[in-house]
Every structure is written in structure tokens, then in C-alpha cells.
Amino acid sequence: xxxxxxxxxxxNAHATTPSGKIVRVLSQRGALSGARIAGITGLAKSTVxxxxxxxxxxxxxxxxxxxxSEAPTGVGRPGNTVTLNPLAGTCVGVLLGVQHIQVVIxxxxxxxxxxxxxxxxxxxxxxxxxxxIKALIAEACxxxxxxxxxxxxxxxxxAAPVNPxxxxxxxxxxxxxxxxxxxxxxxxxxxxxxxxxxxxSNCSAIAEMMWGAAIGHEDFVFVTLDIGVGGAIVHRGHLxxxxxxxxxxxxxxxxxxxxxxCRCGNRGCLELYASFRQALxxxxxxxxxxxxxxxxxxxxxxxxxxxxxLLLDCAEAAGRGLGIVGSVLNPGLFVIGGALARAxxxxxxxLEASYNxxxxxxxxxVGNASQTKFxxxxxxxxxxxxxxxxxxxxxxxxxx
Numbered sequence: 001x002x003x004x005x006x007x008x009x010x011x012n013a014h015a016t017t018p019s020g021k022i023v024r025v026l027s028q029r030g031a032l033s034g035a036r037i038a039g040i041t042g043l044a045k046s047t048v049x050x051x052x053x054x055x056x057x058x059x060x061x062x063x064x065x066x067x068x069s070e071a072p073t074g075v076g077r078p079g080n081t082v083t084l085n086p087l088a089g090t091c092v093g094v095l096l097g098v099q100h101i102q103v104v105i106x107x108x109x110x111x112x113x114x115x116x117x118x119x120x121x122x123x124x125x126x127x128x129x130x131x132x133i134k135a136l137i138a139e140a141c142x143x144x145x146x147x148x149x150x151x152x153x154x155x156x157x158x159a160a161p162v163n164p165x166x167x168x169x170x171x172x173x174x175x176x177x178x179x180x181x182x183x184x185x186x187x188x189x190x191x192x193x194x195x196x197x198x199x200x201s202n203c204s205a206i207a208e209m210m211w212g213a214a215i216g217h218e219d220f221v222f223v224t225l226d227i228g229v230g231g232a233i234v235h236r237g238h239l240x241x242x243x244x245x246x247x248x249x250x251x252x253x254x255x256x257x258x259x260x261x262c263r264c265g266n267r268g269c270l271e272l273y274a275s276f277r278q279a280l281x282x283x284x285x286x287x288x289x290x291x292x293x294x295x296x297x298x299x300x301x302x303x304x305x306x307x308x309x310l311l312l313d314c315a316e317a318a319g320r321g322l323g324i325v326g327s328v329l330n331p332g333l334f335v336i337g338g339a340l341a342r343a344x345x346x347x348x349x350x351l352e353a354s355y356n357x358x359x360x361x362x363x364x365x366v367g368n369a370s371q372t373k374f375x376x377x378x379x380x381x382x383x384x385x386x387x388x389x390x391x392x393x394x395x396x397x398x399x400x
Contacts, residue, residue: 018043018051023060023084027393028237030110030210031064031083052082059085064109084108089152092193093388094133095200096158098122098174101129102385103136105144108152108393110210114140115382126181130190137191153194155388156183157203159228161246167197170244171264196391200224201248201337202239203387204377205232208335210390212378221331222377223250225318226293226338227280229271233329238394251275255321273317276340279310293339300346311347314340319354326359326372337377348374 021041026032029040038048055061064083086107095102103116116136120128133154141148159174162183172178183197205222208214214222218237224230229251233240240247251271252264259268272278276293283291286306300307322334334355340347352374356363363371377383 018047019055022048022051022055026061026082026084027108028210031081033081037082056082060088061085083110086111090146090150091152091389091392092137092154093203093385093390093392094154094156095203095382095385095388096129096156096175098159101132101136102382103133103140104382104385104389105137105140106386106389110393112386112389113144113146115385116140123175123177126178126186127190130187133187134190148192151193153196153392154187154191155203155391156187156195156197157200157384157388157391158183158197159200161199161244161249162197164241164245169197170246196388198239198241198388198391199230199232199245199248200384200387201230202232202241203385203391204337204379204383205234205239205335205387206390206394207379207383207387208337208377209234209237210393211386212383213335213375214333217333219331220333220335221322221325221329222248222335222337223318223322224338225274225276225314225336225340227275227277229275229318229321231325250321250325253321253324255324270317270321274314274321276310276314279314283307283310294342297339297343297346300343308346311340311343312350315347315350316354319351319356320358322351322355323358326355326361330361331372334372334374335377336374337379337383341376342380344376348376 021043022037025037025040034045034048034052037043038045052061061082062085064081086109089108090105090113091108093104093106099119099122101118101120104112105114106112116139118132118136120132137148158169158172160172160178161170162168163170167182167184169178169181169183184195187195201222201224204224208222209217214220214234220234222232222234231248231250233248252262252266252269254266254268255270255273256268260272261267262269262272279296280291280293283296296307296310300311336348336351355372379386
């Protein structure tokens, strides 16, 4: 198997050869049948069949025995799905949190191989982060018995927009001292691999599309509802980043221009009303002890009316904000992530009701097939980090 050839096919986004198209669609989607590959790429079925045979011969793709068989199509081997050869390479995903760094390693067939977590002092520097990431990758590779030379790229999820033109961090929130940092320049020399970066909500959306609640959906909106509010827009299977990488920053829509000052510098942002930051302050005052979102959710499930009301108020505000998004995009699916998603229907039901009240098209206006659906994220802890692997696989955040 020629790993160098695979790298070329993956990284040359402008290559129009059938091999390049097929390798990249398998990188983005995981296991697919020949028929699906033909439908997605627009290649003729005969071309797909011939190219798959060539890629099998070179060892770049293999038949995916674990996938469910599909009906015979006449394209490729009847009923089979194929995937990139797991031995062809690995990808690293990194989440740069406020007080922790998380690393996930997966192979090109989308199988997760290892996860690592390191707690770190707040306000750590890029140099310190690079040192920690390098050590975590080395430790994981040693445990897996694989060479670091198999790494095709390192994806990074950050709590800030990343300019897709130059890879610099814009208006960093979780790590404010990183504003303006050139991620590629800081990390590539230390890690010895190509580095890709994106906002953690965008990464979470990629994880939902590739492994989670949005599998099979080409168009959806991902929303993070936690002590902050973030989001991402996916259209035709690709992230909408915007010219400066700030698309999907729903938390900083100003819904009350006379409201309180937001950390972003604007007034009355959605985040002030729909995040759980202020709710936790109220909960701590009431119970006289430090509280987490999970504490409040647990008490709400146990029947505490005050905690139920805190969730209800945030759901109402979030639905009001998403109603604006709905009137602009009219998405078929919202995937709700963040700590508040763990409240399940206790939060989701009033959120949907508020959305229906504040968006233009109501549920009663259309049939079930045309109604916007709400689902919770599949991932509780590693969605953004796993999505950073997807950033490498999908090349949504190319820094060149």
C-alpha cells in the first residue's frame, strides 16, 4: 500500500481524477457502496467500478465487512461497501479546552483508536499546549504500537472562530490570550505534521455528521447550549464558515440592543439569556454551594420546581433565538449539544415550543415531512475532539 499516494489523493482538493474524488468522499463519509459513491461524486457507474478495482489492488481501499450489506447495484462488488484501508494512515483530533487538552486518534476508516486527556492550568501558552499535545500523541502511538509517521494531519478544535484564509484565531473566548495566534506556525514545527483548525462548534457539527445524530443529513444546524452559546451551519454536507470563519455564532446575535453588556462587547446577545451561566449563579445563591449544570438538571429530574424553571427559561430564550435562525435558514434539523442537551425532553420540549412560536413557518403550516426536527447530540464529552479528526478527514479547515 502506497501511503504517499493516499496523502496526495487526500490533500489535493483540486484533483479531478476518479481516484481522488473517490478517496476524498470515503474520507468524508466513511464506508459507502459503489452506488452511493457514484451518486455523490457524479461519476459513471462503470468508472466507479473500474476505479474501485484499481484502489483495491493498490491497497488504498478495502471491503468493509462490518457494514450492513446493501442491495446489489451492479457497481463494485454486489452488496458490498468499501472504506479506506485502516492501515493507510491515522488522524489526530485535539480539543483545546479552558483547563484541559483532549486528544483522539482515529484511522482513515473512521475507527477511533485512542483517547487521552490532560488537565492543565488556565491561560496556558501555545508553546505549553504544543508540548503537551506532542507528549500525548507519542504516548498514544506507543500504546497502540503504531508509528507517528502514519499521522496524516492534526485537527484542532478551539473556543473561537478561526479565519479560514490565514488560520489565525479571532476574538478567542476560552483562552483570550490566544487572539491573533497563527495555529499552523505555532504547532506544525513542534508536532511535525500538517495542522488544521476550526471553531469547536464547527468541529462538533462534523462529528455529528460523520459519527453522530446527523448521519445521513446533508443540511442541518448544530447548536451548543452550555455556559456559552455557539453553533454551526452545514449545507450540502459542508460547513458554512463565512468569509472570516464566524458563521454560526448564534450566541452573539443581539436580541435586545438595550440589554446587558456581553463579553463580546455587544449588548443583549442571545448568550446572555440562553446560556446557563446566569442560571448557575441563581442556583448557587439558592442552595448556598457551588453548582454545576448537571447538578441543576439532576434536581430538576427529581422534581425541584425552581431548577425546572431555570431550564425552562433558558429553553424559552434559546427557542426565541433559534426562531430567528429558522426564519433565515428554515433547516430540516437542529442538533442540540452542550450540557443543557443532557436534560433531554425536559429542555428540548419547551425549546421546540418556543422555536415554533418565534419562527415564521409553524408546525401546523406544513406536514410532518416539512417540519423542522430537534434532536440531542450523540456526544457528551468528546464531540468537538472527535470532530477535529473529521476536520483532517474532510479538509473543511484547510490552512493553505
